[in-house]
Amino acid sequence: MKKIVVLLIFLLWQGPAFAQVDTVQRVIADRYNSPAQQEKPYVILISADGFRYDYADKYDARFLKGMRAEGVEAESMLPAFPSKTFPNHYSIVTGLYPSSHGLINNHFYDPQRKEHYSMRDRSKVEDGSWYGGTPLWVLAEQQQMLAASFFWVGSEAPIQGILSTYHYIYNEVIPIERRIQTVVDWLELPEEKRPHLITFYLPEVDHAGHRYGPEAPETRQAVQDLDKHMQMLTEAVAQTGLPVNYVFVSDHGMLAVDTKNTLPMPAAIDTSKFMVSGGGMVVELHAKDKKAVKPTYRKLKKEAKEYAVYTKKKMPKHLRYGTKDDKYGRIGDILLLTDAPKVFHFSSRPPAPGQHGYDATKVKEMHTVFYAWGPAFKQGIKVESFRNVDVYPVIAEILGLPYTHKIDGSRHLVEKTLK
Structure with missing residues (x-):
């Protein structure tokens, strides 16, 4: 009887979530x-x-x-x-390209709007002003x-x-x-x-x-x-x-990907000075004060192992992801790109064994x-x-x-x- 009561409580709690699925x-x-x-x-x-x-x-x-x-x-x-x-x-x-149409990632920060876009946020997904x-x-x-x-x-x-x-x-x-x-x-x-x-x-x-x-x-x-x-x-x-x-x-x-040897947040990143966006293969740093860009970039270059560090101005041209490409001003000031099969992983949950996001x-x-x-x-x-x-x-x-x-x-x- 106890199991039935628990099941009913679970179904009642889940009910509204199922009811919200729009078909x-x-x-x-x-x-x-x-x-x-x-x-x-x-x-x-x-x-x-x-x-x-x-x-x-x-x-x-x-x-x-x-x-x-x-x-x-x-x-x-x-x-x-x-x-x-x-x-x-x-x-x-x-x-x-993403830098031209504005959807630069599944989740990203827009410094002009001071807002985050996320593919899981219905209010953003259904807002046409995000899409070029x-x-x-x-x-x-x-x-x-x-x-x-x-x-x-x-x-x-x-x-x-x-x-x-x-x-x-x-x-x-x-x-x-x-x-x-x-x-x-x-x-x-x-x-x-x-x-x-x-x-x-x-x-x-x-x-x-x-x-x-x-x-x-x-x-x-x-x-x-x-x-x-x-x-x-x-x-x-x-x-x-x-x-x-x-x-x-x-x-x-x-x-x-390498799920056993993931890359932690680099020590050189001061989150009081940067908005950190992304993860996995691409981490973007948006400077709260542009004066922090050069010294942080130098520190990251010194400690970088199994990932590359770029400023937006010096991104590889073939990626179409640099300053000249960035129509909506959404690309970070500093970018960290991992070497395959490495991934940045900042969560307590285990990383997915299959991933994507690298330079094709x-x-x-x-x-x-x-x-x-x-x-x-x-x-x-x-x-x-x-x-x-x-x-x-x-x-x-x-x-x-x-x-x-x-x-x-x-x-x-x-x-x-x-x-």
Whole structure:
């Protein structure tokens, strides 16, 4: 009897938390595709978070391997620095590096606003003023082409005052079968209400990679489960008979890190003089008094072991993460970057065995995938590795969405991959 009472108390205490999960689809009324846009193709942009460049072959994702063989495959796709989830998902849909679009990490400090942004803070995630650039769904909606999002970084915020016509607040409780059916339902709407751009996000491979490491059997299973879900989605969409194009990407790879010999907070950091932001592979120090930057930098350089120390002015140019790149003034005055597989760890909780965030030009395990297939793509094409900011022009070209704003990506993939 005592156990039953305890269980009831636990369920009653947990109840409100479960009740707060928001699974309702948002639909913005009074929007329609223009007659010209109704004639355009369709694109489903899919991200399998944490899907490393070699996972499909390593774990025998047979369906994905078959689809890439019928379309376009890249040697790999390089995430922007830092190779984290929020910066890179937003880079893919804006064609901008993190320093250009403002989401410089999953969690960061903005000295101008004197506020912290966190991917776990709903008030920040849903505040469009944090997001720069023009995401693909905003570009589409601006040109009277409807868009839908079954999750993507930025899709819950009115960016430039615009949300996708169809969208959801992020949650992980909606079953994959329901999500796939929702995509089909969208594509079966009347032409004037049917979205031509759909974003679709899958977190399970990333969760497994973090929790168990990239070499674990659980990660293998997550990859194979995702492969089955991709087949389910593609076969269900095929029943609509529409000319749908698929772009399958990810935000970053995954590395088995050194969990036994983590790096503590360096002794040279005086937290009364600096706001400390980040952790893991990248620690950023925001000086409360700029006079503290030079002496602290010198001390850190002397004691640095298994990590590199830079001032924002002297960051390596290829990272696009220095003073000249920092459009929103959010990058720290001093940056500490660990040598793989080392991580900074300031928490009492044990570090995750699988992590990401390193410079992808130095750590191949940070590379991810680009597979694309459908009527717009060439067949049996393999292209060299490229940066993820180059995806934006490809999707804009397929959908016939011109843009005049400047992006960091180039159009070289357009000619190489599209018919």
